[in-house]
Amino acid sequence: MKFRERLARFFYGRYGSDGLNTFIIIICAVLLFIAMFLPLLPSYILRGGAALLMALSVFRMLSRKIEKRRKENAVFTKILYAVKSFFIRQFNRIRYIKKYRYRKCPGCKNHLRFPYQKGEHNVKCPRCGQSFTVKL
């Protein structure tokens, strides 16, 4: 019981894990997996990198500066969302190439989907209301 109390006291007020930490640990696992198939020197470099990332992950988990760690995670989440939506958009472009075409609004840079009909069309952006011409 005493050990449990001490453990609980140790972890009280510390940040814990989040999405960024999970991502760092996955990167570590990938680096270690790749290192298995490499010759000695590059393998050691990758293992060293994985060890540093693991140390960073442990540092973030045990950190008491919760607000700072939360902000780091928010930046990470934002970047991850942008990367994810980029790949989903590219996937959809290919998947629906016969039905739709995708263009950006020149005003707000919003991504718009148009049913594929050859020719020039005057359109209005649903987000910012700007009218412009698209060539499909």
Ligand SMILES: [Zn+2]
């Ligand atoms: Zn717009």
